[in-house]
Amino acid sequence: MSAGLAALAARLDEAARTATATAQLIETHPDLTTEDAYAIQRLSIQRRWQRGETRAGFKMGLTSRAKMQQVGVSEVTWGRLTNAMRQQEGGSLRRSAFVHPRAEPEIAYIIGKPLAGEVSAVEAMRAVEAVAPAMEIIDSRYANFKFSLPDVIADNSSSSAFFIGSWVRPETDVANLGIVLEVDGRAVEIGSSAAILGHPVRALVAAARLLGRAGESLMPGDILLAGAATAAHALRPGEHIRAAIQNLGAVSFTVEA
Numbered sequence: 001m002s003a004g005l006a007a008l009a010a011r012l013d014e015a016a017r018t019a020t021a022t023a024q025l026i027e028t029h030p031d032l033t034t035e036d037a038y039a040i041q042r043l044s045i046q047r048r049w050q051r052g053e054t055r056a057g058f059k060m061g062l063t064s065r066a067k068m069q070q071v072g073v074s075e076v077t078w079g080r081l082t083n084a085m086r087q088q089e090g091g092s093l094r095r096s097a098f099v100h101p102r103a104e105p106e107i108a109y110i111i112g113k114p115l116a117g118e119v120s121a122v123e124a125m126r127a128v129e130a131v132a133p134a135m136e137i138i139d140s141r142y143a144n145f146k147f148s149l150p151d152v153i154a155d156n157s158s159s160s161a162f163f164i165g166s167w168v169r170p171e172t173d174v175a176n177l178g179i180v181l182e183v184d185g186r187a188v189e190i191g192s193s194a195a196i197l198g199h200p201v202r203a204l205v206a207a208a209r210l211l212g213r214a215g216e217s218l219m220p221g222d223i224l225l226a227g228a229a230t231a232a233h234a235l236r237p238g239e240h241i242r243a244a245i246q247n248l249g250a251v252s253f254t255v256e257a
């Protein structure tokens, strides 16, 4: 099956690279497992490494009830971040480089010490070097943003780009911070960081566990996007998008055609 998985990985990579939607994998591969899906994800991101992109870290997906309900899936997932996915905070994002991009406010951690496997929240926090407000741009490569759990995992948990604001000290309390997603100065989504698995540090604990299971670790310098606390907003050219997180600050960008 590995040649088959590589072909599916190439299809998803090409869909992302050319911003062209593709059909769900399960339409032709109804028996695809979660394990197959992570293998496809790894093979698809390997193609980016071969084009010169480098590791920037990981993202956790579907960490809030709002997100699970929005996409009709009920499990936490993860994906990989590359340097090319990182965008300039305060800059612009080209809408045409994506299929149907959406923005969601997130909390980002940067890792100072290796972390993998079963860890407590205290151990996870000790591995953190700093925390920042962030936004993830998700862009399902599937038509109509519709997918099953294996589909979305194979598609790098929809990750396509991200913005990071200013880093603050790791002791900053992120347990229950107000989060507002604004479009042209108007609040379109409001939430709390507590919606991220009850506390964003649990996303870090889950990342260590799930990455450990896959033979991976969080390493110094890795960014971890802890997951969204609200539903995501579909981007339209001309919009100015800003996410403000209480005590952490804000992060913003403008959508170009």
Ligand code: 0L1
Binding pocket: 059, 060, 061, 062, 063, 067, 071, 136, 138, 139, 140, 152, 157, 158, 227, 228
């Ligand atoms: O980051 C996320 O929570 C998204 C995970 C994938 C589901 C989606 O595309 O909304």
Ligand code: MG
Binding pocket: 059, 060, 061, 062, 104, 106, 136, 138, 225, 227, 228
């Ligand atoms: Mg996200």
